[in-house]
Amino acid sequence: MTDRDPNEPMTEEELHHIVHLPKVELHTHFEGMAPPAFIRGLAKEKKVDISKIFRPDGSYDYRDFWHFLEVYEAATSVLKKPEDFARLCTAVLEKSAENDVVYQETFISPDFCGGGDVGAWKEYLHAIEDAATAAERDFGITLRGIVTCIRHNGPDQARAAARCAAETAGGFITGFGMGGDEKQGKQRDFAWAFDCAREAGLQLTTHAGEWNGPQEVRDAVEDLGVSRIGHGVNAYTDIALLEMLAEQDITLEVCPGSNVFLGVFPALKDHPIQKLRDRGVNVTISTDDPPFFHTTMRQEYAALAKTFGWGEEVFRELNATAIGAAFCDKATREAITKQLERK
Ligand SMILES: [Zn+2]
Numbered sequence: 559m560t561d562r563d564p565n566e567p568m569t570e571e572e573l574h575h576i577v578h579l580p581k582v583e584l585h586t587h588f589e590g591m592a593p594p595a596f597i598r599g600l601a602k603e604k605k606v607d608i609s610k611i612f613r614p615d616g617s618y619d620y621r622d623f624w625h626f627l628e629v630y631e632a633a634t635s636v637l638k639k640p641e642d643f644a645r646l647c648t649a650v651l652e653k654s655a656e657n658d659v660v661y662q663e664t665f666i667s668p669d670f671c672g673g674g675d676v677g678a679w680k681e682y683l684h685a686i687e688d689a690a691t692a693a694e695r696d697f698g699i700t701l702r703g704i705v706t707c708i709r710h711n712g713p714d715q716a717r718a719a720a721r722c723a724a725e726t727a728g729g730f731i732t733g734f735g736m737g738g739d740e741k742q743g744k745q746r747d748f749a750w751a752f753d754c755a756r757e758a759g760l761q762l763t764t765h766a767g768e769w770n771g772p773q774e775v776r777d778a779v780e781d782l783g784v785s786r787i788g789h790g791v792n793a794y795t796d797i798a799l800l801e802m803l804a805e806q807d808i809t810l811e812v813c814p815g816s817n818v819f820l821g822v823f824p825a826l827k828d829h830p831i832q833k834l835r836d837r838g839v840n841v842t843i844s845t846d847d848p849p850f851f852h853t854t855m856r857q858e859y860a861a862l863a864k865t866f867g868w869g870e871e872v873f874r875e876l877n878a879t880a881i882g883a884a885f886c887d888k889a890t891r892e893a894i895t896k897q898l899e900r901k
Contacts (some may be wrong), residue, residue: 568863572870576863577856579873580660580898582880583844585788585811587737588643588664588686588703589634590847591650594618600636600645608632618850623820630850634670640685643671647689647701653848655697657855661894662699663885665706665735667719674718676725687730700894702732702886704763705755709738713747720751724758732885735763735788740770746781756783761885763788763811768822772796779808786811786883791822793839794830800837809840809883814862815853816846826865842880874898 594616601608611629613619620629637646654662666686672678683703690701705723707716716736723734734755736748745764752762766778768789775793778784779802790810793799803810814829823829834841843862845853862868877898881891 577859582661582877583659584663585844586664588666596649597633640682644685644689647686651693655699660897663702666703667706668722679722704733704735706735710742716748716751720754723755727758727760734760737765745777752782767792772799794833804838812841813844813846816851819851840879
Protein backbone atom coordinates (compact mmCIF):
# COMPACT_ATOMS: atom_id res chain seq x y z
CA MET A 559 0.00 0.00 0.00
CA THR A 560 1.23 3.49 -0.74
CA ASP A 561 1.34 6.18 1.90
CA ARG A 562 -0.19 9.54 1.11
CA ASP A 563 2.15 12.39 0.16
CA PRO A 564 3.18 13.94 3.52
CA ASN A 565 3.74 17.28 1.78
CA GLU A 566 0.11 17.47 0.90
CA PRO A 567 -1.82 19.14 3.71
CA MET A 568 -4.37 16.87 5.35
CA THR A 569 -7.91 18.19 5.31
CA GLU A 570 -9.88 18.47 8.56
CA GLU A 571 -12.36 15.98 7.13
CA GLU A 572 -9.62 13.44 6.40
CA LEU A 573 -8.16 13.81 9.88
CA HIS A 574 -11.59 13.49 11.51
CA HIS A 575 -12.21 10.29 9.58
CA ILE A 576 -8.84 8.79 10.61
CA VAL A 577 -9.30 9.67 14.27
CA HIS A 578 -12.72 7.96 14.36
CA LEU A 579 -11.65 4.70 12.65
CA PRO A 580 -12.43 1.45 14.50
CA LYS A 581 -9.28 0.39 16.37
CA VAL A 582 -7.46 -2.60 17.83
CA GLU A 583 -5.24 -1.98 20.84
CA LEU A 584 -2.85 -4.66 22.13
CA HIS A 585 -0.72 -3.00 24.83
CA THR A 586 -2.44 -1.60 27.90
CA HIS A 587 -1.91 -2.12 31.61
CA PHE A 588 -5.23 -2.78 33.32
CA GLU A 589 -4.69 -0.52 36.35
CA GLY A 590 -2.78 1.95 34.16
CA MET A 591 -5.98 2.72 32.27
CA ALA A 592 -7.85 3.77 35.44
CA PRO A 593 -9.64 7.05 34.73
CA PRO A 594 -8.68 9.66 37.39
CA ALA A 595 -12.36 10.39 38.20
CA PHE A 596 -12.91 6.68 38.93
CA ILE A 597 -9.88 6.53 41.25
CA ARG A 598 -10.97 9.75 43.01
CA GLY A 599 -14.44 8.29 43.57
CA LEU A 600 -13.09 5.02 44.94
CA ALA A 601 -10.67 6.88 47.27
CA LYS A 602 -13.56 8.96 48.59
CA GLU A 603 -15.69 5.87 49.26
CA LYS A 604 -12.78 4.24 51.09
CA LYS A 605 -11.94 7.48 52.92
CA VAL A 606 -8.35 7.48 51.63
CA ASP A 607 -6.79 10.88 50.96
CA ILE A 608 -4.81 10.80 47.68
CA SER A 609 -5.82 14.34 46.61
CA LYS A 610 -2.17 15.32 46.13
CA ILE A 611 -1.83 13.14 43.02
CA PHE A 612 -4.39 15.16 41.08
CA ARG A 613 -4.12 18.49 39.27
CA PRO A 614 -6.83 21.13 39.79
CA ASP A 615 -8.40 19.98 36.48
CA GLY A 616 -8.72 16.43 37.90
CA SER A 617 -5.99 14.74 35.82
CA TYR A 618 -3.02 12.85 37.30
CA ASP A 619 -0.18 15.14 38.36
CA TYR A 620 3.54 14.31 38.43
CA ARG A 621 6.92 15.84 37.58
CA ASP A 622 9.04 13.03 36.08
CA PHE A 623 9.31 9.27 35.59
CA TRP A 624 10.14 8.51 39.23
CA HIS A 625 7.32 10.68 40.48
CA PHE A 626 5.05 9.00 37.93
CA LEU A 627 5.77 5.62 39.56
CA GLU A 628 4.81 7.06 42.96
CA VAL A 629 1.59 8.55 41.62
CA TYR A 630 0.78 5.28 39.83
CA GLU A 631 1.26 3.37 43.07
CA ALA A 632 -0.87 5.81 45.08
CA ALA A 633 -3.66 5.74 42.48
CA THR A 634 -3.75 1.95 42.25
CA SER A 635 -3.50 1.50 46.05
CA VAL A 636 -7.28 2.04 46.31
CA LEU A 637 -7.91 -1.02 44.12
CA LYS A 638 -8.16 -3.89 46.62
CA LYS A 639 -11.07 -6.28 46.20
CA PRO A 640 -12.29 -8.27 43.16
CA GLU A 641 -15.29 -5.94 43.07
CA ASP A 642 -12.96 -2.89 42.73
CA PHE A 643 -11.32 -4.51 39.70
CA ALA A 644 -14.71 -5.35 38.19
CA ARG A 645 -15.73 -1.69 38.48
CA LEU A 646 -12.34 -0.67 37.05
CA CYS A 647 -13.01 -2.95 34.08
CA THR A 648 -16.32 -1.23 33.32
CA ALA A 649 -14.76 2.24 33.66
CA VAL A 650 -11.78 1.53 31.38
CA LEU A 651 -13.80 -0.22 28.68
CA GLU A 652 -16.27 2.67 28.53
CA LYS A 653 -13.32 5.03 27.87
CA SER A 654 -11.75 2.73 25.29
CA ALA A 655 -15.06 2.32 23.48
CA GLU A 656 -15.37 6.14 23.38
CA ASN A 657 -12.11 6.03 21.41
CA ASP A 658 -13.62 3.56 18.91
CA VAL A 659 -11.53 0.65 20.20
CA VAL A 660 -13.40 -2.53 19.19
CA TYR A 661 -10.85 -5.03 20.50
CA GLN A 662 -8.40 -4.59 23.34
CA GLU A 663 -5.89 -6.70 25.20
CA THR A 664 -4.76 -5.78 28.68
CA PHE A 665 -2.06 -6.87 31.11
CA ILE A 666 -3.51 -8.14 34.38
CA SER A 667 -1.11 -9.05 37.14
CA PRO A 668 -1.82 -11.74 39.78
CA ASP A 669 0.67 -9.79 41.94
CA PHE A 670 -2.04 -7.10 42.33
CA CYS A 671 -4.95 -9.56 42.26
CA GLY A 672 -4.46 -12.01 45.12
CA GLY A 673 -0.65 -11.83 45.42
CA GLY A 674 -0.01 -14.91 43.25
CA ASP A 675 -2.42 -17.25 45.06
CA VAL A 676 -4.33 -19.30 42.46
CA GLY A 677 -7.61 -19.44 44.42
CA ALA A 678 -7.65 -15.68 45.07
CA TRP A 679 -6.64 -14.97 41.46
CA LYS A 680 -9.64 -16.93 40.18
CA GLU A 681 -11.99 -14.75 42.25
CA TYR A 682 -10.52 -11.55 40.83
CA LEU A 683 -10.56 -12.96 37.32
CA HIS A 684 -14.21 -14.04 37.48
CA ALA A 685 -15.22 -10.57 38.64
CA ILE A 686 -13.21 -8.91 35.84
CA GLU A 687 -14.48 -11.32 33.21
CA ASP A 688 -18.13 -10.77 34.17
CA ALA A 689 -17.62 -7.01 33.87
CA ALA A 690 -15.91 -7.46 30.48
CA THR A 691 -18.82 -9.57 29.20
CA ALA A 692 -21.29 -6.86 30.27
CA ALA A 693 -19.14 -4.16 28.64
CA GLU A 694 -19.04 -6.12 25.38
CA ARG A 695 -22.84 -6.07 25.35
CA ASP A 696 -23.17 -2.43 26.50
CA PHE A 697 -20.28 -0.69 24.71
CA GLY A 698 -19.45 -3.03 21.82
CA ILE A 699 -15.83 -3.67 22.83
CA THR A 700 -14.14 -7.06 23.25
CA LEU A 701 -11.47 -7.48 25.95
CA ARG A 702 -8.93 -10.28 26.37
CA GLY A 703 -6.51 -10.64 29.29
CA ILE A 704 -2.76 -11.26 29.28
CA VAL A 705 -1.56 -12.53 32.65
CA THR A 706 1.52 -10.53 33.49
CA CYS A 707 4.47 -11.00 35.77
CA ILE A 708 6.46 -8.05 37.03
CA ARG A 709 10.16 -8.16 36.26
CA HIS A 710 11.36 -6.27 39.33
CA ASN A 711 9.36 -8.64 41.58
CA GLY A 712 11.77 -11.41 40.47
CA PRO A 713 11.56 -14.93 38.95
CA ASP A 714 9.88 -16.62 41.97
CA GLN A 715 6.92 -14.26 41.87
CA ALA A 716 6.87 -14.71 38.06
CA ARG A 717 6.52 -18.49 38.55
CA ALA A 718 3.49 -17.87 40.76
CA ALA A 719 2.00 -15.60 38.08
CA ALA A 720 2.65 -18.27 35.42
CA ARG A 721 0.89 -20.91 37.55
CA CYS A 722 -2.11 -18.58 37.87
CA ALA A 723 -2.01 -18.09 34.09
CA ALA A 724 -1.78 -21.83 33.37
CA GLU A 725 -4.72 -22.57 35.73
CA THR A 726 -6.96 -20.04 33.95
CA ALA A 727 -5.74 -20.33 30.34
CA GLY A 728 -8.31 -20.33 27.54
CA GLY A 729 -11.31 -18.14 26.80
CA PHE A 730 -10.72 -14.72 28.35
CA ILE A 731 -7.06 -15.34 29.25
CA THR A 732 -5.16 -15.72 26.00
CA GLY A 733 -1.60 -14.69 26.78
CA PHE A 734 1.24 -14.35 29.24
CA GLY A 735 3.63 -11.42 29.46
CA MET A 736 6.10 -9.46 31.53
CA GLY A 737 6.21 -5.77 32.44
CA GLY A 738 8.12 -3.83 35.09
CA ASP A 739 11.62 -2.45 35.36
CA GLU A 740 13.66 -3.52 32.33
CA LYS A 741 16.90 -2.57 34.07
CA GLN A 742 16.58 -5.45 36.57
CA GLY A 743 17.57 -9.04 35.76
CA LYS A 744 17.59 -10.68 32.33
CA GLN A 745 14.80 -11.99 30.12
CA ARG A 746 16.21 -15.55 30.47
CA ASP A 747 15.74 -15.42 34.28
CA PHE A 748 12.02 -15.75 33.51
CA ALA A 749 12.26 -18.65 31.03
CA TRP A 750 10.57 -21.12 33.43
CA ALA A 751 7.50 -18.88 33.75
CA PHE A 752 7.24 -18.39 29.98
CA ASP A 753 7.69 -22.14 29.28
CA CYS A 754 4.96 -22.91 31.80
CA ALA A 755 2.58 -20.45 30.11
CA ARG A 756 3.44 -21.74 26.63
CA GLU A 757 2.74 -25.33 27.69
CA ALA A 758 -0.67 -24.18 28.91
CA GLY A 759 -1.41 -22.94 25.37
CA LEU A 760 -0.88 -19.23 26.02
CA GLN A 761 0.74 -16.84 23.55
CA LEU A 762 3.65 -14.72 24.73
CA THR A 763 4.82 -11.12 24.90
CA THR A 764 7.35 -9.24 27.02
CA HIS A 765 8.41 -5.63 27.52
CA ALA A 766 11.83 -5.15 25.90
CA GLY A 767 13.73 -2.38 24.18
CA GLU A 768 11.83 0.49 25.75
CA TRP A 769 14.69 1.57 28.06
CA ASN A 770 17.34 -1.01 27.14
CA GLY A 771 18.96 -1.35 23.71
CA PRO A 772 18.53 -3.85 20.85
CA GLN A 773 20.17 -6.75 22.73
CA GLU A 774 17.20 -6.80 25.10
CA VAL A 775 14.84 -7.34 22.16
CA ARG A 776 17.04 -10.11 20.76
CA ASP A 777 17.09 -11.79 24.21
CA ALA A 778 13.29 -11.61 24.40
CA VAL A 779 12.92 -13.45 21.09
CA GLU A 780 15.76 -15.95 21.59
CA ASP A 781 15.46 -16.70 25.32
CA LEU A 782 11.68 -16.51 25.81
CA GLY A 783 10.35 -17.29 22.32
CA VAL A 784 7.78 -14.48 22.36
CA SER A 785 5.78 -13.62 19.23
CA ARG A 786 5.20 -10.01 20.33
CA ILE A 787 7.35 -7.41 22.05
CA GLY A 788 6.07 -4.64 24.31
CA HIS A 789 7.62 -1.47 22.82
CA GLY A 790 10.76 -2.93 21.16
CA VAL A 791 11.37 0.51 19.66
CA ASN A 792 15.08 0.61 20.56
CA ALA A 793 15.62 -2.21 18.05
CA TYR A 794 15.70 0.52 15.39
CA THR A 795 19.50 0.98 15.55
CA ASP A 796 20.26 -2.70 14.76
CA ILE A 797 19.57 -3.55 11.12
CA ALA A 798 20.26 -7.29 11.51
CA LEU A 799 17.79 -7.44 14.40
CA LEU A 800 15.14 -5.62 12.35
CA GLU A 801 15.61 -8.19 9.60
CA MET A 802 15.20 -10.97 12.14
CA LEU A 803 12.00 -9.38 13.54
CA ALA A 804 10.55 -9.04 10.04
CA GLU A 805 11.57 -12.57 9.04
CA GLN A 806 10.16 -14.19 12.18
CA ASP A 807 6.97 -12.14 11.93
CA ILE A 808 7.40 -10.64 15.41
CA THR A 809 4.98 -7.81 16.16
CA LEU A 810 5.94 -4.71 18.14
CA GLU A 811 3.37 -3.17 20.47
CA VAL A 812 4.44 0.43 19.91
CA CYS A 813 3.17 3.14 22.29
CA PRO A 814 4.35 6.41 20.71
CA GLY A 815 2.70 8.83 23.17
CA SER A 816 4.03 6.89 26.16
CA ASN A 817 7.57 6.90 24.69
CA VAL A 818 7.53 10.65 24.14
CA PHE A 819 5.90 11.40 27.50
CA LEU A 820 8.52 9.35 29.38
CA GLY A 821 11.39 10.80 27.35
CA VAL A 822 12.46 7.66 25.43
CA PHE A 823 12.41 10.01 22.40
CA PRO A 824 12.33 13.81 22.67
CA ALA A 825 9.37 14.34 20.31
CA LEU A 826 7.05 12.28 18.09
CA LYS A 827 8.97 13.41 14.99
CA ASP A 828 12.08 11.70 16.46
CA HIS A 829 10.20 8.42 17.09
CA PRO A 830 11.49 5.50 14.94
CA ILE A 831 8.03 4.08 14.12
CA GLN A 832 8.29 5.09 10.46
CA LYS A 833 11.82 3.58 10.22
CA LEU A 834 10.50 0.32 11.70
CA ARG A 835 7.68 0.20 9.14
CA ASP A 836 10.12 0.95 6.33
CA ARG A 837 12.17 -2.10 7.39
CA GLY A 838 9.13 -4.33 7.13
CA VAL A 839 8.70 -4.83 10.90
CA ASN A 840 5.11 -5.42 12.10
CA VAL A 841 4.11 -2.40 14.17
CA THR A 842 0.87 -1.62 16.01
CA ILE A 843 -0.37 1.38 18.01
CA SER A 844 -1.29 1.38 21.72
CA THR A 845 -1.54 3.81 24.64
CA ASP A 846 0.14 1.81 27.49
CA ASP A 847 -1.27 3.76 30.52
CA PRO A 848 -3.38 6.40 28.74
CA PRO A 849 -4.61 8.75 31.52
CA PHE A 850 -1.16 8.78 33.12
CA PHE A 851 0.41 9.88 29.83
CA HIS A 852 -2.46 12.26 29.08
CA THR A 853 -3.28 10.42 25.88
CA THR A 854 -6.07 8.43 24.20
CA MET A 855 -6.18 6.25 21.07
CA ARG A 856 -7.86 9.11 19.18
CA GLN A 857 -5.07 11.48 20.22
CA GLU A 858 -2.42 8.95 19.16
CA TYR A 859 -4.01 8.63 15.70
CA ALA A 860 -4.31 12.39 15.29
CA ALA A 861 -0.67 13.00 16.32
CA LEU A 862 0.68 10.23 14.05
CA ALA A 863 -1.38 11.40 11.07
CA LYS A 864 -0.15 14.97 11.47
CA THR A 865 3.50 14.12 12.23
CA PHE A 866 4.09 11.42 9.62
CA GLY A 867 1.44 12.36 7.07
CA TRP A 868 -0.16 8.93 7.35
CA GLY A 869 -3.48 8.56 5.59
CA GLU A 870 -6.42 6.26 6.26
CA GLU A 871 -4.81 3.30 4.42
CA VAL A 872 -1.84 3.28 6.82
CA PHE A 873 -4.08 3.16 9.89
CA ARG A 874 -6.19 0.40 8.33
CA GLU A 875 -2.99 -1.54 7.68
CA LEU A 876 -1.84 -1.01 11.31
CA ASN A 877 -5.18 -2.33 12.58
CA ALA A 878 -5.03 -5.33 10.25
CA THR A 879 -1.54 -6.09 11.62
CA ALA A 880 -2.83 -5.72 15.18
CA ILE A 881 -5.79 -8.10 14.80
CA GLY A 882 -3.48 -10.53 12.96
CA ALA A 883 -1.14 -10.52 15.99
CA ALA A 884 -3.94 -10.53 18.59
CA PHE A 885 -3.92 -13.46 21.02
CA CYS A 886 -7.64 -14.24 20.56
CA ASP A 887 -9.17 -17.32 18.92
CA LYS A 888 -10.04 -17.56 15.23
CA ALA A 889 -13.76 -16.82 15.60
CA THR A 890 -13.06 -13.62 17.54
CA ARG A 891 -10.41 -12.55 15.03
CA GLU A 892 -12.86 -13.01 12.16
CA ALA A 893 -15.63 -11.10 13.94
CA ILE A 894 -13.31 -8.18 14.77
CA THR A 895 -11.85 -8.14 11.24
CA LYS A 896 -15.40 -7.58 9.94
CA GLN A 897 -15.85 -4.65 12.36
CA LEU A 898 -12.58 -3.12 11.19
CA GLU A 899 -13.82 -3.09 7.61
CA ARG A 900 -16.46 -0.53 8.65
CA LYS A 901 -16.09 2.65 6.56
ZN1 LIG B 1 3.71 -1.25 28.99
